Amino acid sequence: MFINTKEILSVAQQGNYAVPAFNVYSLETLQAAIHVAEQEKHPVIIALGERYFDTVDVEGFAALAKTLAEKAAVPVSLHLDHAYQKESIIRAINCGFSSVMYDGSKYELAQNIDYTKDIVELAHQAGVSVEAEIGSTARGAFSDEEEGTGSLTDPQSAKRFVEETRVDFLAASIGTVHGMYTGEPDIKLELLDKIQQAVGIPLVLHGGSGTPDETMQQAVARGICKVNVNTEVSMAATLYLKESFEKGQHMHLSDIMAGMQTAIEPVMAKFTRLLK
Incomplete structure (x- = not known):
């Protein structure tokens, strides 16, 4: 079933669990995310980043x-990830995205x-929910995100931000990175507690890839309702492709793409189970 992201996360907040937001860039990644969600009987958020607009017809x-989501046996929403341009957000709203992230x-x-505030007013008029971010998630290895400063979210700034913008959910920067960690993760769970107490709305964790399982579960217990996952899925797909070509066999493209979907589903399933 295709529903609004705010509805999915409101239920998750009440139930003290989180929902994975998988970045997708092809039919296979989209199908994998929904297939895993149905197998795990858990909601899923399909995320398309603004950075993929040049290669994906939005x-x-x-x-x-939306067609695949409407057929699904679990709640599915469609989210615009890390948009910096108002024009991209308007485009996503016009073609039926459930939610948008404005990254200022x-x-x-x-x-x-x-x-x-400008984006929230625009989106809410169309019944679309909004995610935003204060603080800035740093970029780790194998990521295609823009370079972030790694600055952590200040709880009192977060409180002011949420009250003045009326944003629906907030990305909290607590030490995770986009991509894979290049050193020992230093994730500030105590800071997460303070942010959660300050804002009250569902919180989002960017940089799910590589985050230790126990840390992820603790973050969910402390108020994280949405976890973005991209790099680990991408790495599983590219590893499968690399190994396929190294075999030196002439494979049909349809078999390669089907195999790639099979290769990424266990990664998506792992994250889904962690967040329940």
Whole structure:
């Protein structure tokens, strides 16, 4: 069933669990995310980043994603991830995305608030929920995200931000990274407690890939309701492709793509089970 992301996360917050938001970039990654969600009997958020707009037809992708979501036996939503341009957000709203993320984290707090308020007003008029971010998630290894500063979220700034913007859920920067960690993860769970107490709305963890299982579960217990996952799925797919070509066999493209979907589903299933 295709529903609004805010509804999915409100139920998750009440139930003290989290929902994976898998970045997808092809039919196979989309099918894998929904197939795993149905197998695990758990909601899923399909995320398409603004950075993929050059290679993915957004309107065609949205139509496909919504069709598969409507057929699904579990709640599925469609989310625009890390959008920096208002035009991209308008495009996503117009073709039926359930939620959008405006990323104004590079700006000073007051400016981020002003820009985010504008997006919230625009999106809410269309019944679309909004995610935003203060603080900035750093970029680790194998990530295709923009470089972040790694600055942590200040709880009192988060409180002000949420009250003034009326954003629906907030990405909290607590030490995770986009991509894989290059050293020992230093994730501030005590800071997460303070942010959760300050804002009250569902919180989002960016940088699920590589985060230790126990840390992930503790973060969910402390208020994380949505976890973004991209790099580990990408790495499983590219490893499968590399091994397939190294065999030196002439494989049909249809078999390669089906095999890639099979290869990434265990990664998606692992994260889904961690968040229940």
